[in-house]
Amino acid sequence: MSRQLLLEHINTPGIRGIKAFREKGGYSALEKALKTMKPDEVTEEVKKSGLRGRGGAGFPTGMKWSFLAKPDGVPRYLVCNADESEPGTFKDRYLMSHIPHSLVEGMIVSSYALGANTAYIYIRGEMLYVYHILEEAIAEAYEAGFLGKNILGTGYSLDLYVHPGGGAYICGEETALLESLEGKRGNPRIKPPFPAVKGLWQSPTVVNNVETIAAVPHIINMSGDEYAKIGIGKSTGTKLISACGHINKPGVYEIELGVPVEEFIYSDKYCGGIRNGKKLKAVVAGGSSVPILPGEMILKTPTGEPRLMSYESLSEGGFAGGTMLGSGGFIVMDEDTSIVKNLWNFTRFYHHESCGQCSPCREGTGWMEKILHKFMDGHATLKDIDLLWDIQSKIEGKTICPLGDAAAWPVASAIRHFRSEFEDYVRNPEKIKDIKHYYRLNNLQPVS
Amino acid sequence: MPKVTIDNIEIEVPDGTTILQAARMIGGDVVPPAMCYYSKLETSGGYCRTCIVKVTQGSAKDPRPMPKPVASCRTPVMDGMVVQNRTAPDLLEARNGVVEFLLINHPLDCPICDQAGECHLQDLSYENGLAKSRYEFKRREFDKIDIGDKIKLHMTRCILCYRCVKVANQLCDGRVHGVLNRGDVSEISTYIQNSVDNDFSGNMIDVCPVGALTDKTFRFKSRVWFTKPMDAHRDCKKCDGKVALWMSNNEVLRVTGRKDTYGELESWICNECRFDKKEVSDWKIEGPRKIDRHSVISQNHYESLRQLKIDVSKQKNIAEKAHQDNK
Ligand SMILES: Cc1cc2nc3c(=O)[nH]c(=O)nc-3n(C[C@H](O)[C@H](O)[C@H](O)COP(=O)(O)O)c2cc1C
Ligand code: SF4
Ligand code: SF4
Ligand code: SF4
Ligand code: FES
Numbered sequence: 114m115s116r117q118l119l120l121e122h123i124n125t126p127g128i129r130g131i132k133a134f135r136e137k138g139g140y141s142a143l144e145k146a147l148k149t150m151k152p153d154e155v156t157e158e159v160k161k162s163g164l165r166g167r168g169g170a171g172f173p174t175g176m177k178w179s180f181l182a183k184p185d186g187v188p189r190y191l192v193c194n195a196d197e198s199e200p201g202t203f204k205d206r207y208l209m210s211h212i213p214h215s216l217v218e219g220m221i222v223s224s225y226a227l228g229a230n231t232a233y234i235y236i237r238g239e240m241l242y243v244y245h246i247l248e249e250a251i252a253e254a255y256e257a258g259f260l261g262k263n264i265l266g267t268g269y270s271l272d273l274y275v276h277p278g279g280g281a282y283i284c285g286e287e288t289a290l291l292e293s294l295e296g297k298r299g300n301p302r303i304k305p306p307f308p309a310v311k312g313l314w315q316s317p318t319v320v321n322n323v324e325t326i327a328a329v330p331h332i333i334n335m336s337g338d339e340y341a342k343i344g345i346g347k348s349t350g351t352k353l354i355s356a357c358g359h360i361n362k363p364g365v366y367e368i369e370l371g372v373p374v375e376e377f378i379y380s381d382k383y384c385g386g387i388r389n390g391k392k393l394k395a396v397v398a399g400g401s402s403v404p405i406l407p408g409e410m411i412l413k414t415p416t417g418e419p420r421l422m423s424y425e426s427l428s429e430g431g432f433a434g435g436t437m438l439g440s441g442g443f444i445v446m447d448e449d450t451s452i453v454k455n456l457w458n459f460t461r462f463y464h465h466e467s468c469g470q471c472s473p474c475r476e477g478t479g480w481m482e483k484i485l486h487k488f489m490d491g492h493a494t495l496k497d498i499d500l501l502w503d504i505q506s507k508i509e510g511k512t513i514c515p516l517g518d519a520a521a522w523p524v525a526s527a528i529r530h531f532r533s534e535f536e537d538y539v540r541n542p543e544k545i546k547d548i549k550h551y552y553r554l555n556n557l558q559p560v561s
Numbered sequence: 562m563p564k565v566t567i568d569n570i571e572i573e574v575p576d577g578t579t580i581l582q583a584a585r586m587i588g589g590d591v592v593p594p595a596m597c598y599y600s601k602l603e604t605s606g607g608y609c610r611t612c613i614v615k616v617t618q619g620s621a622k623d624p625r626p627m628p629k630p631v632a633s634c635r636t637p638v639m640d641g642m643v644v645q646n647r648t649a650p651d652l653l654e655a656r657n658g659v660v661e662f663l664l665i666n667h668p669l670d671c672p673i674c675d676q677a678g679e680c681h682l683q684d685l686s687y688e689n690g691l692a693k694s695r696y697e698f699k700r701r702e703f704d705k706i707d708i709g710d711k712i713k714l715h716m717t718r719c720i721l722c723y724r725c726v727k728v729a730n731q732l733c734d735g736r737v738h739g740v741l742n743r744g745d746v747s748e749i750s751t752y753i754q755n756s757v758d759n760d761f762s763g764n765m766i767d768v769c770p771v772g773a774l775t776d777k778t779f780r781f782k783s784r785v786w787f788t789k790p791m792d793a794h795r796d797c798k799k800c801d802g803k804v805a806l807w808m809s810n811n812e813v814l815r816v817t818g819r820k821d822t823y824g825e826l827e828s829w830i831c832n833e834c835r836f837d838k839k840e841v842s843d844w845k846i847e848g849p850r851k852i853d854r855h856s857v858i859s860q861n862h863y864e865s866l867r868q869l870k871i872d873v874s875k876q877k878n879i880a881e882k883a884h885q886d887n888k
Binding site for chain 1: 606607608609610611613628629630632635637655658659661662663665666695696698720721723739740742743744745746747
């Protein structure tokens with residue numbers, strides 16, 4: 114259970130450059146696809162591979178590609194979502210900055226499959242150094258004849274651009290990303306129409322995550338059927354997990370989907386256990402938007418089986434008893450962590466990042482943050498817990514884009530699993546470390 | 562032509578009709594409230610979420626229910642679709658939630674607001690609001706600004722319905738007006754306080770569902786319910802010249818476009834008609850204008866105002882005082 118595809122050559126010196134990358138077999142999928150396969154055959158392999166979107170929603174990539182409208186005389190586009198801004202997620206940045214050519218090759222093969230002659234990588238604006246690394250890789254690819262007109266004499270042409278993002282988390286939502294790429298304010302679009310029909314400049318467009326696209330050359334090299342053998346069930350292939358929090362070895366790990374969560378947290382191959390010999394309290398398994406689960410629930414499914422790192426196993430138990438693989442941002446919290454404070458921090462983030470188009474998210478995120486701030490200040494009441502619950506339930510599912518849900522789920526799950534901790538903040542404000550700190554800072558006496 | 566059932570009433574509608582339009586064809590109680598959609602403005606709708614409905618059957622082909630409530634103004638009907646609006650208590654609860662969100666930061670300074678009496682948010686909160694706000698924090702405030710010499714923007718009252726932005730983009734030349742910042746500090750503004758100066762910019766005032774954009778030539782002149790709306794017209798080179806005059810004692814206090822049942826203009830009027838023609842002699846008066854649906858003006862001089870949840874007579878007194886103070 115330790116197949117490495119994306120990061121296999123991460124330690125090869127010079128792998129950032131095209132020379133070392135090619136020595137390790139890089140760009141062989143490009144030659145194979147462009148010279149020996151028809152575009153639809155490439156899509157077919159991706160379908161067979163069972164690859165699912167690595168950006169968070171886990172939608173089957175081959176199916177997404179086959180939905181792309183193909184009207185005559187209208188250009189099609191592939192856009193790579195490299196906006197990575199979900200708290201806890203830092204895998205795309207790692208891949209792009211270390212092996213940029215794996216994304217460039219993936220973009221070429223995928224664009225070929227989709228019949229796109231122009232493709233974009235929309236990269237988070239704050240990651241400017243990665244932008245430069247990609248620019249350099251693209252220049253090398255042009256020089257090697259992998260980009261531009263008539264690639265390798267096959268008659269297929271592709272131009273690839275990197276575009277630095279607008280500096281907002283919401284620009285990672287695919288339709289906001291397209292707006293931003295068009296030079297407008299990054300507001301999510303109201304769907305329908307979907308990007309597959311009307312995307313960039315009103316033309317059919319596929320938006321895929323960095324890791325999704327980087328997996329495509331491996332699928333072409335080994336065949337879709339072989340790729341589908343890696344992993345477990347409908348969770349095929351490998352997945353990058355960015356692990357952080359109170360663990361001994363934070364970092365980016367490539368796992369074969371299906372590794373037991375317990376092994377992932379405790380084995381020395383991965384996170385290496387909880388820091389300072391502490392106990393595990395809770396895990397946010399797929400980036401800040403997914404429901405938080407207490408330690409015992411993340412290790413075991415509701416039926417008592419060991420939980421695995423896979424789309425299905427992590428979501429077993431539904432919303433009440435499970436969570437999601439999401440983007441693979443794995444945040445581990447030890448016994449000393451305040452769930453309430455952590456939630457306040459997450460909620461502050463969503464409040465700050467709401468684009469403000471629709472009322473429930475625009476107004477609800479700020480309201481929830483203010484109430485959580487009352488907990489931090491030590492003057493929340495028990496009623497505030499129910500109010501928070503009610504507000505999140507009125508945001509969820511009522512908004513234009515999933516950011517509303519992403520703001521609601523952490524609140525719902527924290528209250529569901531850690532209600533007593535909220536009550537503790539209400540009943541014993543003086544006991545709480547952060548609050549004592551607050552009172553000390555402000556030279557106040559806690560109220561009883 | 563697809564058939565759709567809304568609150569147990571079936572109707573056949575042309576292809577591409579949205580659920581909201583279909584409901585308006587049926588009329589009456591089944592029509593969801595719409596604060597941001599405006600049939601005459603392209604790409605409007607989808608923002609406020611007050612028009613959400615529950616789709617219990619997607620279509621005849623795919624009868625599965627839709628997992629979440631949908632914005633009726635932006636969702637086309639499918640043949641065999643079944644929709645619930647007033648008949649689904651959970652949907653009404655969800656809509657109350659949306660209304661509450663629209664109100665938590667709203668000043669509700671109706672007594673001194675020029676929109677009072679013809680405000681869609683007032684209507685909406687009578688129908689869907691809680692009696693008491695659960696929001697205990699300081700409400701958001703913005704400075705009032707002038708956008709051009711005829712229009713006042715009172716951003717604190719704005720519900721970010723984007724209608725005025727669409728007017729600016731679709732009716733006026735040059736893009737001078739839009740949304741700044743994001744989230745709950747978003748604001749409607751012009752580019753570095755540029756004035757909005759355009760033959761048709763005044764229509765922003767009429768599309769604004771609340772008192773955020775008001776006519777500076779009318780500000781604080783009178784409460785809407787003291788004025789009498791009259792249909793009138795004149796020969797105008799720029800627009801069709803068909804307007805509503807809001808009169809008091811044979812004086813024209815305000816000129817607006819003519820609005821339909823859903824508060825939408827029948828046609829756009831130009832700024833000359835709106836702001837510069839304030840003499841009775843400028844107009845050919847057709848007769849009194851019938852206004853329905855609106856809570857206050859339609860009550861025709863308060864005979865049945867007691868039915869309303871808020872005490873308008875008290876409001877009136879506060880309003881008069883505020884007007885004095887503001888003069
Ligand atoms: C608020 C928000 C932020 C998002 N940010 C990202 C992101 O940074 N990177 C990403 O790949 N997908 C992000 N997504 C998901 C994208 O909308 C989209 O589903 C994804 O790029 C599709 O790619 P995939 O099918 O390869 O996963 C975000 C979604 C939302 C709602
Ligand atoms: S849910 Fe939030 S981020 Fe998404 S469109 Fe609505 S306001 Fe914007
Ligand atoms: S906009 Fe409407 S609800 Fe708001 S203060 Fe004015 S009249 Fe009242
Ligand atoms: S100013 Fe009025 S029309 Fe413009 S967005 Fe605000 S509420 Fe809507
Ligand atoms: S009227 Fe439909 S969302 Fe506002």
